[in-house]
Amino acid sequence: MVNTKMLMAEFMLKLTVMNRSYRLLYILPLTNPVSLKLRYNSYFWTRFMILFVRQNPLWGAANTPLVRWLPAEYEDGEREPKGWNRGRLHNGFQLPSPWEVSKKILRSSVKRPDDVYSHMLVDWGQYIDHDITFTLQSKGSAEVDCFNTCQNVHPCFPIETGDAITGAQGCMPFHRSRPACIVNFGSSIRQALQLQQINAITSFIDASLVYGNTPRRAGFLRDLSGLNGKLAVNDQFRDPKGRPYLPFVASLPSACNQNPHGERVDCFNAGDTRCNEDLPLIVLHTVWLREHNRIAEALKRINGHWNSETIYQETRKIIGALHQIITMRDYVPKIIGQEAFEHYIGPYGGYDPTTDPSAANVFATAAFRFGHATISPILSRLNESFQKHEHFPHLRLDDTFFSPWRIVKQGGIEPTLRGSIGTAASAVSANMLMTEELTERLLLLNVSQHMDLASLNLQRGRDHALPGYNDWRSFCGLKRIKTLDGFKEVVRDNRVAEKIAQLYKHLDNIDVWLGGLVENMLPGSRTGPLFACLIGKQMKALRDGDRFWWEAEGIFSQQQKAELIKGSLSRIICDNSDIREVPPDSFRFGNYPYDYISCDQMPSIHLEAWREEKSQDLEQCGTPRKIKNGDFILSSAYGKLVALYSCYHGFKLKGAAAIVCEGCRWSDPPPQCKGKFHCPLSYPDCMNCCILKHIQISFERIWL
Structure with a gap:
């Protein structure tokens, strides 16, 4: 028997926690868990x-x-x-x-x-x-401008010089x-x-x-x-x-x-x-x-x-x-x-x-x-x-x-x-x-x-x-x-x-x-x-x-690898x-x-190697509905066709994260993507602090 709740939690953890910079994408609620295990070749x-x-x-x-x-x-x-x-x-x-x-x-x-x-x-x-x-590079501060000092004061580490390239200053600016x-x-x-x-x-x-x-x-x-x-x-x-x-x-x-x-x-x-x-x-x-x-x-x-x-x-x-x-x-x-x-x-x-x-x-x-x-x-x-x-x-x-x-x-x-x-x-x-x-x-x-x-x-x-x-x-x-x-x-x-x-x-x-x-x-x-x-x-x-x-x-499949090597x-x-x-x-x-x-x-490269026939389940249930500020991908790893929804960066998912093709219809209506939630795009000196805070929130929401 597949532990559907744990599998769904595993999937949501993967979706929740981000890219490799550990920026939060969105938090998915534990709604309608399904039998699911993502594969890379899906x-x-x-x-x-x-x-x-x-x-x-x-x-x-x-x-x-x-x-x-x-x-x-x-x-x-x-x-x-x-x-x-x-x-x-x-x-x-x-x-x-x-x-x-x-x-x-x-x-x-x-x-x-x-x-x-x-x-x-x-x-x-x-x-x-x-x-x-x-x-x-580290940013300067109100106290020190690395473009106008020849002193080693963090974050400035100027390079001593002695020619016209740096003018009268006598050093080349350098930010650590x-x-x-x-x-x-x-x-x-x-x-x-x-x-x-x-x-x-x-x-x-x-x-x-x-x-x-x-x-x-x-x-x-x-x-x-x-x-x-x-x-x-x-x-x-x-x-x-x-x-x-x-x-x-x-x-x-x-x-x-x-x-x-x-x-x-x-x-x-x-x-x-x-x-x-x-x-x-x-x-x-x-x-x-x-x-x-x-x-x-x-x-x-x-x-x-x-x-x-x-x-x-x-x-x-x-x-x-x-x-x-x-x-x-x-x-x-x-x-x-x-x-x-x-x-x-x-x-x-x-x-x-x-x-x-x-x-x-x-x-x-x-x-x-x-x-x-x-x-x-x-x-x-x-x-x-x-x-x-x-x-x-x-x-x-x-x-x-x-x-x-x-x-x-x-x-x-x-x-x-x-x-x-x-x-x-x-x-x-x-x-x-x-x-x-x-x-x-x-x-x-x-x-x-x-x-x-x-x-x-x-x-x-x-x-x-x-x-x-x-x-x-x-x-x-x-x-x-x-x-x-x-x-x-x-x-x-x-x-x-x-x-x-x-x-x-x-x-x-x-x-x-x-x-x-x-x-x-x-x-x-x-x-x-x-x-x-x-x-x-x-x-x-x-x-x-x-x-x-x-x-x-x-x-990739062997056929796809054979095509890629031609690239x-x-x-x-x-x-x-x-x-x-x-x-x-x-x-x-x-x-x-x-x-x-x-x-x-x-x-x-002949892209016919990527041809995929439309599944019978998709013929019966129809293509899942596109959602505003988000999209879905399909997986059939456990024998059932599942539409996995996610939101574009900055939006949170409201509703079922995954819907299943059962019989001739989808198990739930598509979710919605609402609100805004993100770490700043810039890279402050301790970006990880914001990131790790959001990771902790994500784990708490997933495993409750």
Whole structure:
């Protein structure tokens, strides 16, 4: 006998408690319990629910701490970052200023092209990083303005400088990362008291940067008026062929740069708020918006009886799988090398509930920032023949920041997209690391002065109290560097090794981001042994610790998996742009037209594998009634057809959460969605306090 009340409570717990950021969706009353157990391969699919990791629901959740693979090394043991106390000695020496390291080691006026990979390898790295990590900065206070002080006063941790980039002030502003307020109860007392940094988004490769990490943002991004499962599009502009752009942000006017001689174009809105940082990011976000709507339209044609919620969730499930496939199959082996991929990641063996998929602090703050050294100082815009565009010339990198108007008013996404796949990435060498476009002309939104990305990266690692380069080599089973000669063996350039040793005075003081960046690259990779280890370990955790990984049992049918594996970034570009010839692998640089093929030759996913016949029960009872401010999905896991209702974010369900098809009618009338109830959309320093309060309320309501 099935305990229907407990099963319904289990279901309501899953529906109630949210996305991985633990934001309350709604509270479902214990009305008319039914025999029910949701399966992932039923209609219902959402990454907003707690059911990802049942034993450890906080693993990989948004607004939880970045995990530590090695203990933090704060100067006071708890919260003061490395370099906070300027007279403090580390291994007998003061740490060099990040600005000094940037100027003497990292800054380069010359970059040479990569002879194997296209700039899309760089652009995808930035894009997929925004699906895994987002470290928020602490806000200033009425007492201190971090833009106008050179004192270390929380949350300000300014970078000492000595050149014209920062003007007369003599320092570069720097806000410390926002702290987490969830205590790590499984650690020692000292570690539990240490400051930890928040990852504001889910760690999983789940296309959250397309759909958002909160129900509220997801709701804003959906087209809820069309009842078609699509995402909302821009209602003001379309490209020359009528294809849609991303919608604008809700708060207008926005802070994005404008064409001084043209019509205003505001910041675009997407699942991730960083989508406007540069043109390639805008382009990739636009491509995936169009791909979602293309697939949703096709699924509606194939399954005319599916409602909008089912179409949206099934499409989202497909889009998430494609992000996983492109990243793990096509991207990661190229950056860490096939040998390191097999060593650290290996073949998929199924979901492992003991694997923590949370993003590691060292991955987010150091290892995955390797890509900053592969960025070209020039953004190429190419015409239909993959030559320099006659109307829209190449741009300096700093002219691409926060400038969506250049997409809308300068030829759409195609010129930039051709530039990404048709231009080589910048090769990485120890004496040519960071383009001056990033070290001298970096622009941040709402920051008046130019910034230095290399200095910011080094300071962020110290802010997070990351252990040094040598400690991470030991962590990865690599030999510690004890002498200059030993350092020269692992660094690409002996002169660079000597400069670093001279600056840091002690090899144990070398910042992990710098040390990993200058290592000799592994064969067939774009990283050295340390970063290959750290990135490999992280990617394996993201894959094996995800219950909903596309290859996991019960997620997709074998027929559907066989179709998904045909997916590729090049095919998606073909389907969502005016580009008709592409390289078979968008990450590999080739010569046009010799290394390109027609889009007609690119394999396509046949969505017929998702065809589902209308059930006999649904024929008898009819389609359940749509409700205002909510929707339903169908489940027949226990032999009876059940309509499971839920409300859009901010509304509470009144009435039966689930109705059953019994005989020729539904057991109850549909519920209603009323009222407003939500945590704020913003991320205060202790967002979890509001969240956990609501979780407690939810549990009380469910288990009474």
